[in-house]
Amino acid sequence: MSEAPGGVADLRPLERAREQRAWYWYDWANSAYTTTIGTVFFGPYFITLAENAVGENGRFAVGMFSLPPGALFFWLITLSTILSALLLPPLGAFADRRENKKALLGVFAWTGAAFASLIFFATGDNWQLAAVGIVVGNVCFGAAGVINDSILPLISDEQERDRVSSRGWAFGYLGGGLLLVINLVVFLGHDAIGLDEGLAARLCMLSAALWWAGFTLIPFLRLRNHQPQHLVPESGGAIRQSFGQLFATLKDLRRFPMALTFLFAYLFFNDGIQTVIASSAVYGAEELGHSQTILIGTILMVQFVAFGGALAFGRAAAAYGAKQVILFGLVVWMLIVTAALLLPAGNIPMFLVLGAAIGIVLGGTQALARSYFSLLIPKGKEAEYFSFYHAMDRGTSWFGTATFALVLSITDSYRPAIFALVVFFVVGGVLLLKVDTERGIREAGNVAPAVI
Template sequence: MSNPGGVAELQPVWDSMKREQRAWYWYDWANSAYVTTIATVLLSPYLISVAERDACGQVSDDTFKCREHLSVLGLSVSPGSLVFYVITVSTIVSALLLPVVGAAADRSARKKSIMAGFAWAGSLAACGLFLVTGTNWQLGIVLLFIANICLGASLVVYDAILCQIALPDDRDRVSSRGWALGYLGGGLLLAINLGVVMGHDALGLSTSMAVRVSMLSAGVWWAVFTIIPYLGIRNREPVAVAREPGGLVRQSFGQLWTTLKDMRRYPATLTFLVAYLFYNDGIQTVIASSSTFGEKQLGFETTVLIGTILLVQFVAFGGALLFGRLARTIGTHKVILGGLVVWMLVVVVAYFVPAHNVPIFLALAVGIGLVMGGTQALSRSFFSQLIPRGREAEYFSLYQAGERGTSWLGTLLFGLVHQWTDSYRPAIFALIVFFLVGILLLARVDPRRGIEEAGNVVPRVV
């Protein structure tokens, strides 16, 4: 017979954990402002226009396309390609740097401080984008590089903290609520900023100033709301950390090498990680290419595309919560597999969407929103169950680094198929390969065995 007194004694611990979880959610809300307003929508076209102004002088988008090149570290670079090269370089550097950040974080008793430090450095760089004007594209690429690196590093530690503040049976719920709040916050600020940019004349602002103010608001949003998890989460001493000689840097590299060698002892973890790299690459490519597909292939105006972006953001809020509830009843593994099947249906339907048919395009956006937040949120919580104790940040760094290191595969396939066929329809349909490979690999993962191999407690429903 259970002891009621024991349950009563645990109540303060549970209450404290709930408070930390509520604080933890807010970092998704905080960083999503940068991801949506700056990284996804506003920065690329703005920074390209600044670079074109330096290369070619004042450019009219309607009548003239800049054909001059910039000199970057002695290389000739097209202004229109500049942002994409910077993102590629920052992605590669992140893939190399993040595992070391994760190994160091696992050996530290100040995880929330490391997370917040990277967040505030990244948000400062984001705020600095307000100063990018005239022909000063050099400042823009430096700030973009810093912000992207800091975002990735902060997310490694943020994801690792999930394992400390949520018991195995709670992680799906907690991860889903974090993703949901992120989509809601990012969508709200994006809606406000798109209103500022589109209504800049009524506000007495130039288009350039409206974009700069919007980017500044995203940086401030990121910084201010990071205060909530910083104050609400407590630091904890590291656990089960293997002894390594030397100082922190040498210990971190040593721990990373040990982990890479030991990963073969956790085949389920490794298989899931490879599966995630494939299907997440498909997800990211669909997200990145959807506006191009809508404009170039289906002939939609910018207002339709903006409305679709906002629709996806807000539907993803509900989708993340819905998937979290489903996971509690039928298991995370099965729900992710079901979500990937829906992703495959999305790309099949996209192939047949008639041009200029707004209702079907919006219905497709609703489908994307429903599965986008849910599959990403549950992937994070499911992976957390497969990580050996004491190596959370390090494994999540491999999760982030692997994602970044392979994120070019989907866009490469998309570009190649379009080049071969001169159509975006078969290009987007080709992405079904990534979801199919992801499903086949994920189906091979035995969740219960993988969790037990990692030495973790198996949730009631997996």
């Protein structure tokens, strides 16, 4: 063990390790929401509710547009991302002025879980209640994500960052996968336990909301408070102070051009990733004709493959640098959406292979993006910059879902809709190539890891 100045043993690495172990539990908690609700059950269940309202071949009249139930689902996700983009930056400025970030994490996670629980009560043709549940749930999920990501630089140094972020993502996939196993047993055995298929799906989604709320208690109880740093002096109440901090940071952004360039790269390639995730269950069911059982089994496989993928990407980053490994992941994503365009309907083995490919790059790409960005931002403004990180993603991620919905509406086919997402990975990769990592770390005043 190293010594601090004055000959006293330096306990900071042990304190960071304890906090890191507590922090991993939030990824474990929130991954259940992403997997069970966002990826597997909500899309098909919501479309069923919407079809009950207008009929299987009916369409919704929205202003001058006529939308099929499937497109309505994607426009709903688009609404939640736009709301997030508007709300997250002032939230980040507010959080950076607060010592007790773990309390904010709890508030947003528990509020999001409460609204997600409303989906359980949406039955028959009541798609409106399900819509409220998913929109507010998604907004709170994003807000909690800002707080959680802003804690990462507070509990790890630059050399540890990729490893800690990757382990968090990997741990999250284990949590999401474990609950999905339980839900798979419930859904497949719904007749044996006296449940109809709709009730079984609703119970599975309710379990994810409760899982998210329950396991958030661990980081809430075990993380420490960290004093804010480098605050902009502002008078007035909390809201006025937060907006003052936000405006000061916006003016200061030009001092960190590499962080800005990465933000633009991230908003494109993560937009593509999120749209693939959000559309995967609907694509598998509606275009490829796979049963809900096959879809759940594939997503379950993806969870456990992604666990290994996230850890492998973390180790690769230690050897080759996070930027190079992210670029490799983007090439794989381009191949995935191209393969999806050509995938034969009803071919289960090829669908599983595609799912495994997604699992390999899914967690690793996002985990390294989080840790890489943390190296490019100044200390004391973690929540603000991560709010831009999430807001840039969510503020433009409607491009992905809107592109998917638009192509679907024009062609009435999911195949060209999912292939259209390749442009997001291409543009994101080109922008990432323009990021000078060493310069960005130096501009932010951080310490460069051994391999960048």
